[in-house]
Amino acid sequence: MFATSVLAFSRAVLIIPGALFMVYGAMCWYNPELPAENAGLWVAHHNGLAELAAMYGGLQWCLGSIILLSGILKGYLRPGLWLSMMVLGGLAAARGSVAFGNFDLTIQTAQGAADVAMSSDFTSYTWYALLFEATFALLAGLCLLNRENQN
Numbered sequence: 001m002f003a004t005s006v007l008a009f010s011r012a013v014l015i016i017p018g019a020l021f022m023v024y025g026a027m028c029w030y031n032p033e034l035p036a037e038n039a040g041l042w043v044a045h046h047n048g049l050a051e052l053a054a055m056y057g058g059l060q061w062c063l064g065s066i067i068l069l070s071g072i073l074k075g076y077l078r079p080g081l082w083l084s085m086m087v088l089g090g091l092a093a094a095r096g097s098v099a100f101g102n103f104d105l106t107i108q109t110a111q112g113a114a115d116v117a118m119s120s121d122f123t124s125y126t127w128y129a130l131l132f133e134a135t136f137a138l139l140a141g142l143c144l145l146n147r148e149n150q151n
Helices: 002-030 033-039 046-072 077-102 124-145
Strands: 104-110 113-119
Touching: 002 033, 002 046, 002 077, 002 124, 033 046, 046 077, 077 124
Parallel strands: none
Antiparallel strands: 104 113
8 A cells, every 4th residue: 555655746746846847848839038038138040939949848758758758668667867957957957056156035034033035037937847846856856765656
C-alpha cells in the first residue's frame, strides 16, 4: 500500500508540472505576446516574437510533454524526476538569484517590538513562477531519494 502511494505521488510530481508546462507552452506558441506581457518584456522586432514562440512555446511544450510522459510511461519515472529536478531547479536558481538580489528587507526594532517590511519591484508572476519551480524541483529531488520509485 505504501509503495503504491509513493509511486502515485512521484507520478503526480511529474504529471502536474508537465501538464502545466504543456498548457502554458501551447498558449505562448499560439500568442507569443503573452509571455512578453507576463514577464514585462518589450519586443522590438518580429524576430523577437519568433524567439518567444520558440522558447516559451515550443521548448516549454516539448519539455512539458517529456516530463508528463515520464510520469505515465513505464520505465521513465526516475529519468523524468531527474529531468524535472534539474530543469525546474535551474529555472528556480536563475529566477531566484535575480529576484532575491532586488529584494528589500527592512527590520526595525523599537521598545521591544520588531517591524519587518519587505518590498520588491517584481510582480506576482515572478514570485509564483519561482514558488512553482522551486517546489516541484524539491519534490522531484525528494522522490529520487526513495529507492521504491522504480517503474
